[in-house]
Amino acid sequence: MDRQKKIETAARIEPCFFQDTIPSILADLTVELHREADNLGRGLHPESVAELADLVRMMNCYCSNLFEGHNTKDIEKALSGAEVEPERGALALKAKAHVIVQRKIDAMHSKGDLPSPTSVEFIAWEHRMLYHEMLEEFRFIERPDGSKVEIVPGEFRKTANDDGVVSRHQPPSSDRVGAFMAYCSKRFGLGPIHIQDSQN
Known part of the structure; x- marks a missing residue:
């Protein structure tokens, strides 16, 4: 196996x-963090939680x-429909x-309808929903040669023609994406996420 494939x-x-x-010390901090996180939402009004x-x-x-090298400080403005400065508007809409x-x-x-979040199908759905909402100018990645x-x-990316870079991040080669996705689904799959009624 060559170095890149390894x-x-x-x-x-x-x-x-x-x-x-x-x-x-880390084990103790983990327990403390879990305890504090568990208490975080208790007593809050549902609107505050939202x-x-x-x-x-x-x-x-x-x-x-x-x-990805994108500074998206105007997220709140974009979500509310407020006007955003032209030079930052596209990034705000991306956010x-x-x-x-x-x-x-x-x-x-919240409805108990979330499928396994690490499944290939769900991640593909996320990707599809995200790019349906995305401006056209963000529907491209840059190849190492600048094209x-x-x-x-x-x-998902499949062939060498789809290879690209994201800011300073060099993602896996396109012909390896399928293997990574399958491994992620199998190794970290949780099954559908259901909400358990605390009164039961």
Whole structure:
């Protein structure tokens, strides 16, 4: 197996673990974090919870766009329909698309209709929904030679012609994407996510 193929072995998406035991200070912090997170939403009015959820969606969107080299500070304006400065308008609408799709996912979860979020089918659905909401100018990725290839909503990259880069990130070669997606689905699959009624 050549070096590039070895680097692109699907099992490389496994999370990193400690070689020996987890340091006690980290274990204690994990327990404390879990406890505090469990208490976070208790006693809050449902409208406050909804506002916090939307804030977290915007935070996640902002950070994920930074990975791509996009500063999307005007997410809130775009979501409310307010006017955004022309030079930042396209990025704001890109961010809006992210938040809209996340709202759909959260709504599915609230209704108990969320399928396995790591399944190939669900990730393809997410991709399709995102790029249906996206401006056309963001439906392209740049190849290493500077040329561009169109992104097809709901379709994963398959051939060398689809290879591209995202800011400083070099994703797996297109012919390896299918293997990564299948591994992710099999290794981390949770099955459909159902809401358990706390009164039962």
